Amino acid sequence: MSELRRFLEQLTAAPSAEALWxxxxxxxxxxxxxxxIYGFSHYMSETSMGDPEDFILLTNHDPSYMELFIGNGLYRDAPMVRWALHNVGACSWRFLWDEMARGALTEREKQIIAINQRHNVTAGYSISFKAITSRSKGAIALTAREGMTQAEADEIWAEHGSDIVLMNNVAHLKIVTLPHQSTGRSLTKRQREALEWVGDGKTTQDIAMLMGLTSATVEKHLRLARESLSVETTAQAVLKAAFQNQMFIVDGIQG
Structure with a gap:
């Protein structure tokens, strides 16, 4: 069995997002x-990438850098994020210097590049994944180890790039199927069950009978589900729980 095949089998068998990552x-x-940095949003629009708290966000970067990049919103104006939003495939970060050389970067984008340089985020590749819906987008940024030049990263990519893209595509497709909680608050079994019945078109009275509860208790489970998911309506809760793969799951296999 080839090393690549063995790794892909390990990826697809990963029981949780943490294990896969x-x-x-x-x-x-x-x-x-x-x-x-891996990022995925189900809430894209023409003017926004959605609330960062709703992103699937996985990273092994230093927390101080992530606080700057995500917490302070630098990602919104980052040139490689802009590239990823409008393209599919892999792109060398040489793109940044080419854009700078032709005067295509804004002052804000130049500032972000300078901040990245101070955190040794200077060479690498970005992979933008094909959207699965009109409002979704996923991408991954692969930062080269400290001291590696972009020319060296490009040499590695020339030899192994197709395999790296394949591995990242499989990782992405697996990540979006695994349960996750963007806010860190998972639904309880009863909350999930109530939302699942709502998704099946059942009324509160129907759900109370099916779950052997009172209507007031069902309403409580739905209210707590809305609070856990940070949404205002039950319809929004059903949609968000579905996006997070928190509905119709088998107990004991949550990520």
Missing amino acids: DLHCSKMAEYGFDRI
């Missing part, structure tokens, strides 16, 4: 890309 980060580090 640890495995994937270790593999990418073997190629020299030792810091990674």
Whole structure:
């Protein structure tokens, strides 16, 4: 069995997003890309990428860098994020210097590049994944280890790039099927069950009978589900729980 095939089988068998991420980060580090950010949003619009709290966000970057990049909103104006939003496939970060040379970067984008340089985020590749809906988008940024030049990263990509893209595509497709909680608050079994019945078109009275509860208790479970998911309506809760793969799951296999 080839090493690549063995790794892909391990990825697809990963029982949780955490297990998959640890495995994937270790593999990418073997190629020299030792810091990674994966992001996916179900809530894209023409003017926004959605609330960061609703992103699927996985990373092994230093928390101080992530606080700057995500917490302070630098990602909104980052040139490689802009590229990822409008393209599919892989792109060398040489793109940044080419854009700078032709005067295509804004002052804000230049500032973000300078901040990245101060955090040794200077060379690497971005992979933008094909959207699965009109409002979704996913991408991954592979940062080369400290001291590696973009020319060296490009040499690695020339030899192994097709395999790296394949591994990242499989990782992405697996991640979006695994249960996750963007806010860190998972639904209880009763909350999930109530939302599942709502998704099946049942009324509160129907759900009370099916679950052997009072209507007031069903309403309580739905209210707590809305609070856990940070939404205002039960319809929004059903949609968000479905996006997070928290509905119709088998107990004991949540990520």
